[in-house]
Amino acid sequence: MSESHALKVLCVVGARPNFMKIAPLMQVFRSRGQQFEATLLHTGQHYDEAMKAAIFRQLSIPEPDIDLEVGSGSHTQQTAEIMLRFETQLNRLLPDVVLVVGDVNSTIACALVAVKQGVPVVHVEAGLRSFDRDMPEEVNRVLTDQISDLLFTTEPEGHENLLREGVSDERIQFVGNVMIDTLLANRDKAVPAQQTLAQFGANFSPDEGYAVLTLHRPSNVDDPVVLKRLVGVLADISSSVPLVFPVHPRTEQRISEAGLDNVIGNANILRTPPLGYLQLLGLMANARVVLSDSGGIQEETTALGVPCVTLRENTERPITVSQGTNTIVGTDIQAIRACVEEVLTTGGKAGRIPELWDGRAADRIADTMYSHYKGR
Ligand code: UD1
Numbered sequence: 001m002s003e004s005h006a007l008k009v010l011c012v013v014g015a016r017p018n019f020m021k022i023a024p025l026m027q028v029f030r031s032r033g034q035q036f037e038a039t040l041l042h043t044g045q046h047y048d049e050a051m052k053a054a055i056f057r058q059l060s061i062p063e064p065d066i067d068l069e070v071g072s073g074s075h076t077q078q079t080a081e082i083m084l085r086f087e088t089q090l091n092r093l094l095p096d097v098v099l100v101v102g103d104v105n106s107t108i109a110c111a112l113v114a115v116k117q118g119v120p121v122v123h124v125e126a127g128l129r130s131f132d133r134d135m136p137e138e139v140n141r142v143l144t145d146q147i148s149d150l151l152f153t154t155e156p157e158g159h160e161n162l163l164r165e166g167v168s169d170e171r172i173q174f175v176g177n178v179m180i181d182t183l184l185a186n187r188d189k190a191v192p193a194q195q196t197l198a199q200f201g202a203n204f205s206p207d208e209g210y211a212v213l214t215l216h217r218p219s220n221v222d223d224p225v226v227l228k229r230l231v232g233v234l235a236d237i238s239s240s241v242p243l244v245f246p247v248h249p250r251t252e253q254r255i256s257e258a259g260l261d262n263v264i265g266n267a268n269i270l271r272t273p274p275l276g277y278l279q280l281l282g283l284m285a286n287a288r289v290v291l292s293d294s295g296g297i298q299e300e301t302t303a304l305g306v307p308c309v310t311l312r313e314n315t316e317r318p319i320t321v322s323q324g325t326n327t328i329v330g331t332d333i334q335a336i337r338a339c340v341e342e343v344l345t346t347g348g349k350a351g352r353i354p355e356l357w358d359g360r361a362a363d364r365i366a367d368t369m370y371s372h373y374k375g376r
Contacts, residue, residue: 006037007373009122010095010114013064014045014082014106016055017179017296020277021101021124023059024181024362030062035370039093043082043106044069048249050274058277059182075105075136082109090117096373097122100144101178103137103295108144115147122369124178126151127158128295128316134219137295138316150372152365154299155319155354175364176356179296180303183281184359190282197244197283200272204242209288211241211340212280213269216248217293220311220331224258230311231260233333234291235267237340242268243291244283246275289343291336298326303357307348309339325351 009029013022022040029038042064046052056063068085070078082105090098090113098114099122100107111121126145130138145151145162153159154177162172193206204210213234221227234243245264247255255261264271275283281300284290290301293311301308302324313330320326325348329339342348356364 004037005374006033006035007097007370008093008095009036009038009097009099009369010090010093011038011040011099012043012086012106012110013040013101014043014109015102015104016046016051016274017294018101018104018106019052019055019059019061020182020296021178023061024178024185025099025101025124025365026062027060028362028366032366032370035374036366039066039095040064041066041086041089041110042068043086043110044071045078045082045104045106047071048274050276051249054276059186079105079109082106083113086110086113087117090114090119095119097149097369099124099369100148101125103128103141103144105136105140108140111144111147120149120373121147122150122152122365123148124152124365125154127153127160127162127172128155129158129161130314130316132314136218141316150369152361152368154357154361155317157318173364173368174356175368176358176361177299177354178361178365179299180357181359181361182277183300183303186278186281187285189278190285191276191279193282193286195282196272196275196279197270200270202242202244202270204268206286209241211237211243212283212287212290212292213243213245214248214290214292214294214297215245215311216251217312218250220293221251221254224254226331227254227258228260228263229333230331231255231263233336235263235269237291237337238268240341241288241344242270244270244272244287246272246280248274289340289348291340298324299357301325302351303353305351307343309336309343311336319354320351323352323354325349 029036101124298320302320308326
């Protein structure tokens with residue numbers, strides 16, 4: 001570790017859900033220049049304007065100091081390529097710590113390289129478990145947590161999961177949720193739903209009520225039979241409430257390969273490209289219900305107090321169900337239809353905001369990191 005007062009932190013991002021998590025951390029690190037010297041490295045796992053640049057701009061994330069430009073590929077190709085390119089940068093930059101967020105391939109790839117080089121790893125959003133090893137993210141989470149030195153959790157169950165897996169208590173800290181830091185800091189800047197709907201030529205107004213739909217999990221979109229079943233029930237639901245559907249690039253490809261463009265085109269579904277953070281926030285905040293298989297959206301809807309129907313069999317974020325507005329409905333079409341009808345009729349369950357989801361998680365992380373690495 002260097003003798004200077006500032007802790008040299010190499011912050012890693014790779015894919016869209018990482019960007020909302022790094023934004024408040026970069027801001028805190030850069031505002032405490034005496035304590036931290038933060039470098040931002042983007043692996044390039046996500047690279048499109050809509051998947052990366054727009055979100056960086058809207059959240060005022062500094063341009064990455066380094067872009068590894070790995071792009072897409074199989075899990076092995078992508079992970080291996082990130083590791084090779086990251087190692088070169090790590091040897092050049094010699095940080096005191098490497099900070100990784102979330103559970104994408106970039107998270108585990110960079111954590112693994114760092115730990116093998118003897119550089120401590122800090123994992124933000126540690127301890128989440130779906131207990132479903134078919135999910136690539138679950139493998140990334142379990143492995144990253146096993147090799148991390150400091151582990152920051154968003155909910156109490158994360159702490160329990162880590163203790164059960166043998167992580168020692170003094171390395172785990174419950175700090176709240178950096179993604180909710182971002183949401184609270186940007187809520188007032190959200191683009192009004194009206195504006196986004198008009199931009200994409202919606203034939204309904206937000207006052208009539210609408211639902212937001214996102215879908216990108218391989219388990220839902222990669223198998224054409226499963227995707228067809230899901231698109232069918234969503235098209236049915238759109239006769240009760242119009243759906244706004246920002247389509248992830250993976251899903252875009254799968255929909256056209258499965259020949260489902262017409263089913264969507266003939267339904268009351270407004271299909272858009274992936275949206276910027278402030279557009280999606282504005283749409284979600286005013287939606288009657290959000291239907292999604294995303295991880296982060298389960299938390300964002302809980303923070304917004306908007307009902308979320310999760311199109312998955314499990315969640316790694318159980319507090320969004322026990323305290324928040326989330327219902328795990330799975331992918332059975334009867335169950336989805338019944339759950340959405342119920343939410344539309346009753347307004348969904350009233351949730352509350354989980355402990356420490358207060359907009360100050362990044363501050364707590366910075367405090368703990370500084371005293372852990374520099375204060376002893
Ligand atoms: C990745 C993460 C997932 C996260 C999701 C959010 C892993 C294992 N998965 O999944 O946890 O929820 O990001 O979006 O890390 N593509 C583009 N432009 C881009 C990026 C991707 O067109 O900027 C296309 C490519 O065809 C690519 C496909 O999307 O093959 C999938 O991208 P990839 O990063 O492999 O996985 P995601 O499904 O995005």
